[in-house]
Amino acid sequence: MTTMTTTTTADDPRRFETILVANRGEIARRIIRTLRAMGIRSVAVYSDADAEAPHVREADDAVRIGAAPAAESYLDIDAVIAAARTTGAQAIHPGYGFLSESVGLAEACAESDIVFIGPSVQALQIMGDKAKARDHVVRSGVPVVPGFDARGLSDAEVADEAAAVGFPLLVKPSAGGGGKGMEVVGDASGLDAALASARRVAISAFGDDALILERLIRRPRHIEVQVFGDVHGTVIALGERECTLQRRHQKVIEEAPSAGIPESTRDRLLAAAVQAAESVSYVGAGTVEFLLDADAPDQIFFIEMNTRLQVEHPVTEEVTGLDLVALQIRVAAGGRLDPAPQVRGHAIEARVYAESPTRGFLPSTGRVLLFDPPAGVRVDAAVETGSEVTGFYDPMIAKIVAVAEDRPTALRYLDDALARTVVLGVDTNIAFLRQLCADERVVAGDLDTGLIETLLPLPVEAPTPSMLVAAREHLRHQDPNRRTEAAHRLATRAGGVWSTLALATYPDTSFLTDQGEVLDAPSAAPASDRGAVATDADGDIWVSESGRTERLRPLDRRGRMLHRLSAQGERESSHGPEARAPMPGSVVAVHVRDGETVTAGTPLVSIEAMKMEHPVLAPHDGAVQLTVALGDQVRRDQTVARISTEEK
Template sequence: MTTPETTFDTVLVANRGEIARRIIRTLRGLGIRSVAVYSDADAHAPHVREADEAVRIGAAPAAESYLDVEAIIAAAQATGADGIHPGYGFLSESVALAEACVGNGVVFIGPAVGALQIMGDKARARAHVAEHGVPVVPGFDATGLDDAQIRARADEVGYPLLVKPSAGGGGKGMEVVRSGDDLTAALTSARRIATAAFGDDSLVLERLVRRPRHIEVQVFGDRHGKVIALGERECTLQRRHQKVIEEAPAAHLPDAVRQRLLDAAVAAAGSVDYVGAGTVEFLVEADAVDEIFFIEMNTRLQVEHPVTEEVTGLDLVALQLRVAAGGALDDPPQVRGHAIEARVYAESPERGFLPSTGRVLRFTAPDGVRVDAAVETGSEVTGFYDPMIAKVIAVADDRATALRRLDAALARTVVLGVETNIAFLRALCRSERVVDGDLDTGLIETLLPLAPAEPTARMLASAASVIATPNAPGAGSLWQRRPGWRLGPAAPPSAAEFLTDDDRVVVVPTDAATGAAVARDDTGAIWASEQGLTMRLRPLTRRARMQRRLGERMPDAGPREPEGRAPMPGSIVAVHVADGAVVHAGDPLVSIEAMKMEHPVLAPHDGTVHLLVALGDQVRRDQPVARVSEQETA
């Protein structure tokens, strides 16, 4: 990649994970000293070790560390940093951080405060770019209007409508309204979420594009008034407004439409005298691609920037540094080839995409492709931050080949110790509509819900070999390995039984052919991976086997499972019942939050509840959080 010269001596990276590592990599290549910051949860994270210097900035919660402007500035001053790179997320679009940098003589490697203020508010940005000839979705700013006035304006625009907060992003608070009768409930929900997430309940209402494609343009501006576009990216494959797979260039986009997008993006960025890297996002009607509408402008580097780097040959972080230091932009290079990126998340698609946390027992990145990873073997994935743990990027001369290379690379990616969406990403790569480029933002929802995955024969055999072979890698302690004690030589078991996470029993001969990657965690569970599929298999003990068989023969004998268990690790953020209360099957008992997701634990049956946790407690996956007694109620 091209590496422009800069004048920075020391740059503090105000972020974590894969983007921090990626920025540090460029800084090292340019001979610029790097400073990492970290929370207590990230004290041993890879980005901390890879930087030239690292500074602790607070406790694990982001609000007490990575979102603390004062702590970031103090770290910059203590280390002599003359620039701060905010990455993406956290403080990357923070007016407060940009102003603090100006006030303390540190260069904010991002746009000026004015551009942040205009583009950081969806309603203001929409009105601003419309005045500069950029096409916007029909709609209106609801600020200052009561519900009756909003209803009247909504009826004029027509349904369906999308209600969304003016502040923030990531799809939080967005509500689809199909008719006027649904509007009041949607406004109430959107305001509540917007207030909680952004501290601002201002709303924008726009016409809902029925089959939208999400296409964005990478723009750059310098301090000399030049703004360029570095091509577009297709970000249509997303779930709940969160992108999953991105590519550059966009699939099957006519040249005339592409040029309109590039021109509109340059106009939007130029209207605020933009400096640095930014992304102008558009909706394109899949069934009428000549209809394009501005959504918003993200005033920062994007997660998916690697696909633009791969088709332009540019290092966008290096380009950010050049522009921030006052350097001038060259004309944009020609886009060559096709690049596709898949986001690997620590989550379980089969369990409704619940986040997964824990220690990474093994991480093996595929060769032959670019991998930007947040983790390595031994890393801890916690519930405090976003669940994205890596990005896999494949490049080829054409889209079809790039897609096949991405699928093959994902098949070679091994993550043990946490669940991932790798198998789901592979299914997306092979989906007929994805291969054909017939995309819209609702495509992923058509593939849901997902059936529980079936472990392969080699995964089961490899897991069984850990049980049968005392010295197998990951076999654990003597007490975990041995099925029991007997006088005389012990005969190895002829078969092993496991429980899957959806409570199915699988049986496998211990002499079957092995070959899958396996590792055992500190609970005794065995993680197995093959061809991108990873599963946790829990050895079935003799006692558990006997209890299950008795239950199958006499389903009405004895009490049922009395405990409500945590479906994921996280913190207790709500307690819905009082200790000792009578509950009914399906009643919510407590709610657990991890990685920005909240999940309720429900009563397994009717009975009297006894809480085993309190508000604020941290819980492990499968930990009992409440016990419901049928006998006590009777």
């Protein structure tokens, strides 16, 4: 891993003794590490859900700022400012997400004589709003994608403007970033639903439901440029990053430099990024994002500027040797930027999410039974063994970063590191990330933002024999008396003649998978030497092997019988009456009235968790009986509505 330095002059005109980190998870931990290295006292803030989180323990001081929902804690500007005042912090580092692009926080900092480690209020007002940023850079000569600002327009007026621009269109919130709230609209018939969904997410995540609409480029590549500015008027570009591998506009794998764009295009990107930043006298870390047409890489289009540090900043750090957080702090203290260093080598980052790829990437929650990160690569993690992953925040739990002299080697290193990453207790996308690393188009650098969608839906793979054996051996090791006690119970019920049979067939060698399949652990297959096993509070066995994770429920004879009867009942009533929540979360929309007659596939309610919104559909035709209301919290598989089975 690269040794980090800074690129500002040594004599900073102002020294920070205490900095408050207004964030959580891996970015809070990452900022705290740099503060410790710089000899600066760190203050963490936390919600009730994060009282035991690693960033709270690792900071020098910590302040509770509210309840679990972000709107009542991490997005509460007054609470953040009060925490800074109470602890004597001279500056606030907002990280990314939450308040990182908040004009309100920047203004509150100025009023309280606290330094906001970010750009000026003016830059935030212009570049923090996608619509304003678009209009501003157009006047500065930066090319943009055709589109329009929907702020203040009625839905009918939006429809007219959309028709004039042409479909397909991308609908996205003006505020915020991270792909949250973005919707693709193929034709006019889908526009109303997309506008409603985007507004709901935008108001929930950013407190602002303003939208912009842009022409959707058919095979886009997403390239961004890391820029830095200082108070002395210098703006530099620290190279570009390839962020094309995305799903639902959320980045999955990023790399620096990009996967082989023409040098002339790279020069234009860097120049346009600096031009955009200079137009607002930008100070601090920022990222200027562009779209390229994969079939015409000489064309570039500005899409937005993120006025903060990015999730993927580690890949830039690894190829430049810079500590970007330290650089942010020195610039905020008045330091002067040095010329940009040369980019060396190649770095690739994979985002590990708590989600289930085979269930449509639905978020996963629960307690982390074991987190064992790989050695030899950079790991920025939000969790550790024992951490609780809740539905209140973003599902990203770690970033794995591999570095090498060239791209093919870095990609191989990343795949190997993912194979050695163990997360038990929640579903993750690690196996899917390995699939991406091996995809021939990814290896060749033939990328576009729709690549991941071509791999979906993902096939469900059965646990390997070695995983089943590992689960069985874990059970035996966990409770050596289990076999004898089970045999005794069976012999007591059936008579002593059965005890030998019971001993021969028990303990549990059968397991129920999440897909409802019953599998037997083979007697001969060896257990994997690249995995781990743990038991959760419900008695389920979690097994990891080469990046794959399976949850297996042990079944004894009675359990097998009950499962067989249950499965038979489901087959006999092929269309069950219940519509269930696919994930834990909050009901953010109710689309039907109680008693309304619907057809199969009609959206009933929408559930949001970890900033993902998912509709629950009617399983068949019939009359609706709602069992939840707007704002209710639901569990995974909880019944949200029942549909009558009477024929119409």
